[in-house]
Amino acid sequence: xxxxxxxxxxxxxxxxxxxxxxxxxxxxxxxxxxxxxxxxxxxxxxxxxxxxxxxxxxxxxxxxxxxxxxxxxxxxxxxxxxxxxxxxxxxxxxxxxxxxxxxxxxxxxxxxxxxxxxxxxxxxxxxxxxxxxxxxxxxxxxxxxxxxxxxxxxxxxxxxxxxxxxxxxxxxxxxxxxxxxxxxxxxxxxxxxxxxxxxxxxxxxxxxxxxxxxxxxxxxxxxxxxxxxxxxxxxxxxxxxxxxxxxxxxxxxxxxxxxxxxxxxxxxxxxxxxxxxxxxxxxxxxxxxxxxxxxxxxxxxxxxxxxxxxxxxxxxxxxxxxxxxxx
Numbered sequence: 001x002x003x004x005x006x007x008x009x010x011x012x013x014x015x016x017x018x019x020x021x022x023x024x025x026x027x028x029x030x031x032x033x034x035x036x037x038x039x040x041x042x043x044x045x046x047x048x049x050x051x052x053x054x055x056x057x058x059x060x061x062x063x064x065x066x067x068x069x070x071x072x073x074x075x076x077x078x079x080x081x082x083x084x085x086x087x088x089x090x091x092x093x094x095x096x097x098x099x100x101x102x103x104x105x106x107x108x109x110x111x112x113x114x115x116x117x118x119x120x121x122x123x124x125x126x127x128x129x130x131x132x133x134x135x136x137x138x139x140x141x142x143x144x145x146x147x148x149x150x151x152x153x154x155x156x157x158x159x160x161x162x163x164x165x166x167x168x169x170x171x172x173x174x175x176x177x178x179x180x181x182x183x184x185x186x187x188x189x190x191x192x193x194x195x196x197x198x199x200x201x202x203x204x205x206x207x208x209x210x211x212x213x214x215x216x217x218x219x220x221x222x223x224x225x226x227x228x229x230x231x232x233x234x235x236x237x238x239x240x241x242x243x244x245x246x247x248x249x250x251x252x253x254x255x256x257x258x259x260x261x262x263x264x265x266x267x268x269x270x271x272x273x274x275x276x277x278x279x280x281x282x283x284x285x286x287x288x289x290x291x292x293x294x295x296x297x298x299x300x301x302x303x304x305x306x307x308x309x310x311x312x313x314x315x316x317x318x319x320x321x322x323x324x325x326x327x
Contacts, residue, residue, distance in 0.1 A: 001236070002026045004066045004108075006051065006099060007073030009036025011181050012114060012170055012228055016070060017041055018179065019229035028064050030057070031073065037182060037325040051095030057102035068110035068236055069103060071096065074144070077187055078118070078282065081140035092143035093150070100154050109159065110239045111151065112232050115166040117221075117248070117287050119145040126254070127290035130166070130246055137282045152244045159242050163235040167228055167249035168221035168289050172310040173317030180317030181225075182324030189260055190222070190311060194318045197270040204272060206257050208279035217257035219286040221250035224304035224313070234298035247297065250289025255307045263307045267315050 003020055007013045008029030013036065020027045021042075029046045038046065049056045051073055060066070074092045075081070081088045103111065118141030119134045136142045151162040171190050173180035181191050195201045209216040231249050238245060255263075258274075265272050294300050304310050 001067040002028070002065050003068050003070060003236070004028050004030055004061060004064065005070045005072065006030045007036065007071070007114075009033060009038065009041045009046065010072055011183070012225055013070075013072035014040035014179055015174070015225045016072070016229040016232050017045075019226070019233055023233055028060070028066070030060060035183070039325040040179060051091070052098050054098045054102050057099060058105045061102060061106035061108050066106070066108050068112070068239070069099070069108060070112045070114075070232060070236070071099060072114045074114065074147070076116070076140060078138050078140050079187070079280070081138050081143070082281065085139035088139045088143050093146050096147045096150060100150065103160070104158060109241055110161045110236070111163075112235050112239070113147065113151060113162060113164045115148055115164040115246075116141065116144050117166055117168045117250075117289065119148065119166060120287075122284040123287065126286050126288045127252055128248065128288065129290040130248055130293055148244075148246065155242055155244045161239040161241040161243060163239055163245045163247070165228075165231060165235055165247055165249050168223055168287060170225050170228055171222045172224040172226065172304060172313040174226065175313060177316040177320050180314065180321060180324075182321075189257065190264065190314050191318065193261055193264040193272060194268065194315055196272045197264065197268040197315075198318060198322050200322070202273065204261060204274050205277040206261070206274050207277050207283065209276045211285040213256060213285055215256050215258045218283055219254035219256050219288065221252065221254050221288045222260075222307060222310055223250050223302060224310050227302040227304055231294060231298060231300050234300050238298055245297070247294040248289040248291045249294055250291045251302050251305060252289055252291055253305075254286060254288040259307065260311075263311045264315075267308060267311045
């Protein structure tokens, strides 16, 4: 297929671009590079553009004879979304509607969408199945839920086919050490801990140690970015016109903040000082996926099944690229 990947120069997007190319798809990346990196994608496949530029999107979809879209272009910081919700509604919701309308104009009917566990809010129980209540508690999760609802409406009204993949905590880097995680500012736990090992931070802050978990710290389901990429490709093949498929992506295993810190200490051989800070607003005690639907529907199984293997891949990248992509 000819696939357009919006936000394809970002973290999960760039890994998916590589996986698509390795499986024989013709790929084009559409990105404004506000958060993505030129060095993460083939330069001859990059098209710089904005989601809100509907005419540019239409021209790109037609010119490249696109068969399907993978949509990663969204803002994704919970704290920032609380401080500036207007930016999140404009980029995530309005931008997605511009993309869907451009797809209609260009007669492109298939889309795989990068969603999130944040649509569940604070879950009633874990592991979390897809039919759990969707009650997001911050503008980031609310806008992602709205994007899912828009795609569901478009599949019913216009016959499009869509897949919304709700993944949990993306982590890790490529086995070769040439693709990895580079955010500014960084907010993900594993890179923050590894920055202490690199001497870029004095310590890592643990946001709360009084949660109702075994060691008092939050538990999350960490899924390797290569496993996310393979699931997106499988979902592309599974799309059926007129329907929206919604699936969780995770390992089904949770790791606490303290367990992540210990894994990073073991992998890097550094002591990694940690200090306890206050809780962050809206942090659920535990988020773990019930990913059985993806396993059965997509015939997909994560290849990285331990925290240590995920951390090892991340450390290889950060140790070799302490300044990220440097762009």
